[in-house]
Amino acid sequence: QVQLVESGGGLVQPGGSLRLSCVASGFSFSSYTMRWFRQTPGNEREMVAAITLTGGITIYADSVKGRFTISRDNAKNTVYLQMNRMKAEDTAVYYCNAYTSVVGYWGQGTQVTVSS
Numbered sequence: 001q002v003q004l005v006e007s008g009g010g011l012v013q014p015g016g017s018l019r020l021s022c023v024a025s026g027f028s029f030s031s032y033t034m035r036w037f038r039q040t041p042g043n044e045r046e047m048v049a050a051i052t053l054t055g056g057i058t059i060y061a062d063s064v065k066g067r068f069t070i071s072r073d074n075a076k077n078t079v080y081l082q083m084n085r086m087k088a089e090d091t092a093v094y095y096c097n098a099y100t101s102v103v104g105y106w107g108q109g110t111q112v113t114v115s116s
Contacts, residue, residue, distance in 0.1 A: 001025075001026045002025070002026035002027050002105050003023075003024070003025045003026055004022055004023070004024050004096045004097075004098060004105055004106060004107035004108075005022065005023050005025075005107060005108070006020060006021070006022045006094065006095070006096050006107045006108065006109060006110040007020070007021050007022075007023075007110060008020040008021050008110065009094060009110030009111045009112045010111075010112070010113070011113045011114075011115065012086055012112070012113070012114055013114070013115070013116050014086060014087060014088060014114055014115075014116055015085060015086065016086050016114070017082070017083060017084045017085075017086065018083045018086065018112060019080060019081070019082050019083070020036070020080065020081040020083070020094055020096075020110060020112075021078055021079075021080055022034070022036075022078065022079045022080075022081075022096030022107055023076075023077060023078050024077045024078070024079070024096075024098060024105075025077060027098065027105065029074060029077040029098070030053060030054075030074040031053065031100070032053070032098040032099060032100055032105075033050060033051065033052055033053065033098075033099045033100065034050070034051050034070075034072055034079040034096070034097070034098055034099070035047055035048075035049065035050040035051075035096075035097040035098075035099055036048045036049045036050075036070060036079075036081045036094060036095070036096060036097070037094070037095045037097055038090075038092035038093065038094045038095070038112075039092055039093050039095065039109075040091070040092045040093075045095065046061065047061060048060070048061050048064055048068065048081070048094070049061070049064065049068055049069075049070035049081060050070065050099075051070045051071065051072050051079065054074075055071065055072050058070050063089070064083075064090075067083065067084050067085045067086070068081060068082065068083050068084070069081070069082040069084075070082075079096060081094070083112070086114045087114060088114050088115065089114075090112060090114050091112060091113050091114050091115070092112060093109040093110065093111050093112070094109060094110050094111075094112050095107055095108075095109045
């Protein structure tokens with residue numbers, strides 16, 4: 001059974017940091033590009049960051065470049081999103097996604113709220 005389980009969300013003050021984790025099971029994690037998306041009410045899901053199979057290439061949305069870092073540990077079947085210098089506009093539900101050109105899997109999401 002394929003599972004992606006996100007954790008690490010919560011409430012943080014502007015300027016603060018959070019680290020999201022996504023643990024994968026039920027598929028060959030190291031064969032998938034991993035991505036983080038986020039979504040706010042009434043809006044489409046937007047890609048925040050992506051990382052290739054061995055972590056050699058990372059891509060970021062302009063809105064998070066220089067503040068967020070995506071990484072992965074294939075031995076632990078886990079992808080991370082380190083979020084620093086957070087802003088109110090980072091408030092969203094964050095989703096983990098495993099992707100190939102043939103198939104994609106989604107986690108259930110974790111809420112991140114940036115507020116004082």
